[in-house]
Amino acid sequence: MAAVVTGHTHRQQQTQDIMIRFYEFKEGIRIAFTAIGANKMRSVLTTLGIVIGIVVVTLMATVIEGLGTALDKSISSLGTDVYYLSKWDWFGSEWWKVRNRKDVTVEQAEKLAEMLTVAEAVVPVASTWQQTMKYRNRSVQGNVNGTVPDYEVTSGVVPAEGRFFNLYESNAGRPVCILGHDVAANLFEREDPIGKTVKIGGYSYRVIGVFEKEGDFLGTSFFSKDTQAFIPLENFLKVFGSNRSVDIHVKMREDVPKADAKEEMIGIFRKIRRVPPGEENDFGVNTQDFLKEVFDGVVSTIGVVGFLITSLSLLVGGVGIMNIMFVSVKERTKEIGTRKALGAKRRAILFQFLVEAATICTLGGLIGLAVSFPLSLIINEILPSSMPLWVVLLSLSISITVGLISGIVPAFTAARMRPVDALRYE
Amino acid sequence: MPLIHIKDVVKTYDMGAELVHALSGVSVDIHANEYVSIMGPSGSGKSTLMNVLGCLDTPTSGLYEFAGENVGELDDNQLAEIRNRRIGFVFQTFNLLPRSTALHNVELPLIYAGVPAHDRRDRAAEALSSVGLGDRMTHKPNELSGGQRQRVAIARALVNRPSIILADEPTGNLDSKTGIEIMQLFSDLHRAGNTIILVTHEEDIAAHSHRIIRLFDGKVASDQMVETPLSYARQGVAEE
Numbered sequence: 290m291a292a293v294v295t296g297h298t299h300r301q302q303q304t305q306d307i308m309i310r311f312y313e314f315k316e317g318i319r320i321a322f323t324a325i326g327a328n329k330m331r332s333v334l335t336t337l338g339i340v341i342g343i344v345v346v347t348l349m350a351t352v353i354e355g356l357g358t359a360l361d362k363s364i365s366s367l368g369t370d371v372y373y374l375s376k377w378d379w380f381g382s383e384w385w386k387v388r389n390r391k392d393v394t395v396e397q398a399e400k401l402a403e404m405l406t407v408a409e410a411v412v413p414v415a416s417t418w419q420q421t422m423k424y425r426n427r428s429v430q431g432n433v434n435g436t437v438p439d440y441e442v443t444s445g446v447v448p449a450e451g452r453f454f455n456l457y458e459s460n461a462g463r464p465v466c467i468l469g470h471d472v473a474a475n476l477f478e479r480e481d482p483i484g485k486t487v488k489i490g491g492y493s494y495r496v497i498g499v500f501e502k503e504g505d506f507l508g509t510s511f512f513s514k515d516t517q518a519f520i521p522l523e524n525f526l527k528v529f530g531s532n533r534s535v536d537i538h539v540k541m542r543e544d545v546p547k548a549d550a551k552e553e554m555i556g557i558f559r560k561i562r563r564v565p566p567g568e569e570n571d572f573g574v575n576t577q578d579f580l581k582e583v584f585d586g587v588v589s590t591i592g593v594v595g596f597l598i599t600s601l602s603l604l605v606g607g608v609g610i611m612n613i614m615f616v617s618v619k620e621r622t623k624e625i626g627t628r629k630a631l632g633a634k635r636r637a638i639l640f641q642f643l644v645e646a647a648t649i650c651t652l653g654g655l656i657g658l659a660v661s662f663p664l665s666l667i668i669n670e671i672l673p674s675s676m677p678l679w680v681v682l683l684s685l686s687i688s689i690t691v692g693l694i695s696g697i698v699p700a701f702t703a704a705r706m707r708p709v710d711a712l713r714y715e
Numbered sequence: 716m717p718l719i720h721i722k723d724v725v726k727t728y729d730m731g732a733e734l735v736h737a738l739s740g741v742s743v744d745i746h747a748n749e750y751v752s753i754m755g756p757s758g759s760g761k762s763t764l765m766n767v768l769g770c771l772d773t774p775t776s777g778l779y780e781f782a783g784e785n786v787g788e789l790d791d792n793q794l795a796e797i798r799n800r801r802i803g804f805v806f807q808t809f810n811l812l813p814r815s816t817a818l819h820n821v822e823l824p825l826i827y828a829g830v831p832a833h834d835r836r837d838r839a840a841e842a843l844s845s846v847g848l849g850d851r852m853t854h855k856p857n858e859l860s861g862g863q864r865q866r867v868a869i870a871r872a873l874v875n876r877p878s879i880i881l882a883d884e885p886t887g888n889l890d891s892k893t894g895i896e897i898m899q900l901f902s903d904l905h906r907a908g909n910t911i912i913l914v915t916h917e918e919d920i921a922a923h924s925h926r927i928i929r930l931f932d933g934k935v936a937s938d939q940m941v942e943t944p945l946s947y948a949r950q951g952v953a954e955e
Contacts, residue, residue, distance in 0.1 A: 309829030316826050323814045627810040630771060631871070632799020632827040634792045708798075709772040712806075 313637040317644035324617065324645055325652065335613045336653025338606020339691060342599045343657025343684045344664070347676055349595035350683075351665045353588050355674025360584045362504055371443050371576070372551065374401075374537040374558060378573035380583050390571045392534035395522065397561050401537060404557045407545040410442040412538040413522060417529045422468075422518060423488040424476040431472055431516040433489055435525020443538040446514070451483045451498030454521055462523030467498040471515040489518060492528050603687070606653065607695035614646050614699035625703050626711030639704035646696025647689045654688030716783055717744035718878060718910060719768060724777030726763050726933075737763040738774070739933040745912065747878070750905045750944070752913045752921035755930035762883070764930065765914045769802055769881045770794045782878065799827050803872025807884035809864045811856040817843060817867045818852040824875045842870040846900060862893035869900060879910040886920055898923045898945075 325332045373379075376393050398413035405411060415435040422429050441453050454465050466489065473482045473496070482496045503514045520528075541550040555574060564571055618625070625638055658681060665676045726738040737760045745751055755761040766772035767779065770786060773794075779786040781797060789797065798804075803824075811820045821839040830838070843852055846866040856864055865885060872880050882901065886894035902923060905911050913924055921927050923945045929937045 305829050308831070309827070312826045312829055312832075327814060623810065624812060627806075627812070628823070628827075629795065630769070630798055630804045630810075631824045632795050632875075634795040634827070636792075637827060707772070709766045712771065712810075 310636075313633075313640055314644070316637070317641045318648070320641050321645040321648040324621075325649060331613065332649050332652065333656070335609050336606070336649060336656060338602050338604075338609050339650050339653030339688055340606075340657040340660065342602040342606055342691075343654050343688060344661040345595055345599045345602065346687065347658065347661040347680050347684055348664055348668065349591055349599070350680040351661075351668055351674050351676050352672065353591060354677055354680075355668060355672030356584060356587065358674055359672055360580060370541055370543070370547070372539040372541070372554060373573075373575040374539060374554075375573045375575060376534040379575045379580075386569075387573075391562070393537060393572060395526070395531070395535055397558070398535060398537045400561045401539070401554075401558055404561070405539070405554055407542055407550045407553055408539050409542045410439040410538075410540045412437055412439045412443045412540075413535045414440065414538060415522060415525050415529070415533055415535040417490075417525075417533075420490045420518075420529075421488075422472060422476065424482075424485065427476050427478075429472055429475045429516075431469065431518060433518045433520065433525070433529070435520055435522040435529070437522055440519065440538070443540045444514075446500055446503070448498030449501035450481075451496070453498055453519075459521045460523065462521050462527060464492060464494045464524055465497045465521065466494040467500060467519045468496055469500050469513070469515040469517045470502040471513075472518055473499040487518075489520070490528060494518075494520060603691050606650075607691045610646055610650060610692060611695040611699060613649070614642060614696050615702070617645065618642060618699045618703040621703075622706065622711050622714040625706055626708055626714065629706070629708035629711060635704040638706075639700045642700035642703050643693055643696045646700070647692035650688040650692030650695075651685060654685050657688075658684055717780075718747045718749075718782055719743070719745040720778070720780040721767070721774075722778040724764075724767060724774045724779060726760070726767060726772070727775045736933050738767070740777070741930070741933070741935055743928060743935065743938070745879075745910070747910050748905070748908055750901075750911045750913075750923075750925045752915055752924040752927045753930065754915060754918075754921050754927055755936070756916065759930040760933040761914050761916075761930050763933075765881060765883055765912070768879075768912060769804060770797050795827075799824055800875055801878045803875065803877035803880045805865070805868050805872050805880065805882035805885045807887040809856070809861075809868045809888070811864060811867055811871075813856050816853050816855055817848060817859065817870075820856070820867055821871045821874050824871060828875055838874055839870070842874040843867070845873065846870045860893075861889050862896055865889060865893075865897050866900065869897075869904075873904070873909075879912055880904065881912050881914075883914045884916070885913070886915075886917070894920070902945075 374393065376390050377387060395413050395415070398411060402408070402411035413436065416432055418432050419430050420433045422431060422433075437459050438453060438456055441447055447453065448467055449470070451467070453467055454463065457463075458465050466487065468476070468482060468487070476482070476487060477485065482499055485496050486493050487496060488494075500514050539554060541547065541554075551574070555570065558572065559570065562571055628638065628641075662676060665674070668674060721744075722742045724738055724741045725736070728735040728737060741760070741764060753761045753764060763772070767774050770781070770789075773787065781801065784797075786794070786797070804810075811817075812823070818836070818839050821842050822835045825835040825838060840849070840852060843849060846869050848863060848866050848870065851859060851863060851867075854863075856867070859867065865888075869880075869885075872882075880901075885901070886897055889897060898920060901911055901913070911924070913920065915921050922941065924941060925944045926938070926940050928935060
């Protein structure tokens with residue numbers, strides 16, 4: 290009637306409606322903060338489930354992010370488009386199938402190099418684990434690899450100082466070595482390693498090069514070149530014995546289609562290893578793609594576990610919020626009645642309690658973030674990573690959503706109260 | 716045209732085992748600028764009548780016209796709007812928001828009416844000043860005396876310039892001296908042109924009004940004008 294009397298137009302009426310909603314919203318936020326402020330302890334305790342949920346979500350995301358970064362780095366250290374032929378499959382083969390496989394020999398590698406025309410480089414690598422390397426009174430443990438000059442091509446790394454050994458040194462089996470960054474740093478500290486003599490497995494080698502720092506591989510330094518030393522294959526076989534299986538690193542020419550090249554390589558290597566047609570390969574064809582698969586497997590496992598924990602704690606948290614909201618509605622029945630008597634519509638009351646629930650949950654989300662941030666710094670020590678911004682935003686939206694969902698039923702209860710009943714409530 | 720026109724209003728509560736007739740056929744007309752008391756012993760239906768008049772409750776049957784508008788045909792939101800713009804409530808227990816200042820309490824009806832913030836503040840401050848609490852605006856209810864609280868509530872009832880002020884036992888929680896002060900305030904409001912409906916069971920309080928409607932067993936037992944209302948008497952004294 291007021292609208293008719295004062296002659297408001299339809300547009301004015303609409304603007305008025307929007308303003309009312311806006312003021313109701315502001316009042317809702319005001320009430321929420323007052324209510325939470327009046328029950329600080331209760332509100333904080335209520336958010337526990339949300340806090341746990343948010344901590345799990347953020348840490349999970351941080352770990353996945355960290356693994357991703359680590360994987361990217363590690364993959365790039367493997368070199369792209371390189372196949373690793375080996376007695377073993379890196380992942381996913383049953384041990385009883387592979388234990389009777391014959392060793393991969395240097396001769397097989399040489400034959401493969403001869404026959405495989407699509408390869409840019411075919412490099413045998415023989416390795417022995419945890420040899421002692423000494424310089425004066427200092428010593429370190431690390432893997433020692435025997436290989437050939439083309440290793441520079443397949444690995445894609447060149448020494449930061451000095452050089453890799455040349456074909457002459459390689460064929461002659463000269464006692465020279467290239468050290469990983471950490472090995473050189475630990476043995477020589479501030480001294481220049483180039484030209485110095487180190488003892489590896491009791492034999493003397495002249496240092497001719499040092500690789501640049503590579504960083505950990507999948508979170509461990511064990512597979513990183515940083516902790517290893519490289520010597521000519523000829524020398525390696527004499528010193529550490531030839532009775533071992535070698536790996537063959539194959540880098541394909543870039544002008545050959547990947548699939549064709551792989552096909553041809555496997556075909557030739559089967560011939561070299563005399564695998565009868567129709568039988569499975571008796572060697573592993575490994576690529577960085579395997580790593581990717583393993584990584585995806587790890588990520589989805591973390592994802593599933595994290596999702597379960599998160600859902601569970603958010604469910605518990607949500608029920609907690611719903612419970613406390615019912616209490617809040619009950620406690621403030623008279624206030625609801627008063628507000629209704631003063632002209633609050635159902636919508637305004639609904640709003641008020643939804644905002645309160647969402648605010649409590651957002652509070653929980655913020656506490657969760659505050660807890661998980663230092664934890665993510667600890668994770669950062671193991672897996673280089675940081676809490677991405679999208680995780681922060683995701684956490685807060687999850688919190689608000691949980692708040693709205695668990696607040697909706699109590700809020701409706703409040704909104705639907707008859708003013709006369711609410712006022713009479715003691 | 717009467718401001719309030721109710722005819723044959725019946726309110727029945729279904730208490731499960733039996734039906735309770737809180738109002739069994741009440742007809743009353745109240746005009747603008749009347750000062751009416753609704754009296755009756757407990758169980759007489761006076762609270763129910765007040766709830767119906769205040770659009771807090773809807774009658775089971777019967778007609779209720781507020782300023783010519785049939786209230787029975789309005790939905791929840793429209794009723795809320797009527798309460799917001801046309802009716803100012805004063806409760807026995809004050810019903811202030813405990814954690815809000817006097818000013819914010821008075822602003823509440825304006826918030827639900829969509830009045831802009833600065834306007835709201837001015838009007839609330841003005842209303843508080845008009846009940847003599849201009850210097851208590853930032854106080855919270857627990858920092859105010861009972862009489863002051865009821866004044867805040869009256870300011871809140873006035874702030875949206877309603878057609879009627881509906882007061883339910885407004886002095887019930889006050890000592891007699893403060894009660895008289897509050898009744899004085901109502902008399903002033905009436906003189907200023909407001910329509911006041913008072914629900915009370917105290918003759919002393921009802922004596923301030925100009926018309927007393929007595930209910931008994933859900934029916935109007937008597938509806939009489941007061942010959943010399945206390946408010947007039949005092950006014951008379953003042954004028955002499």
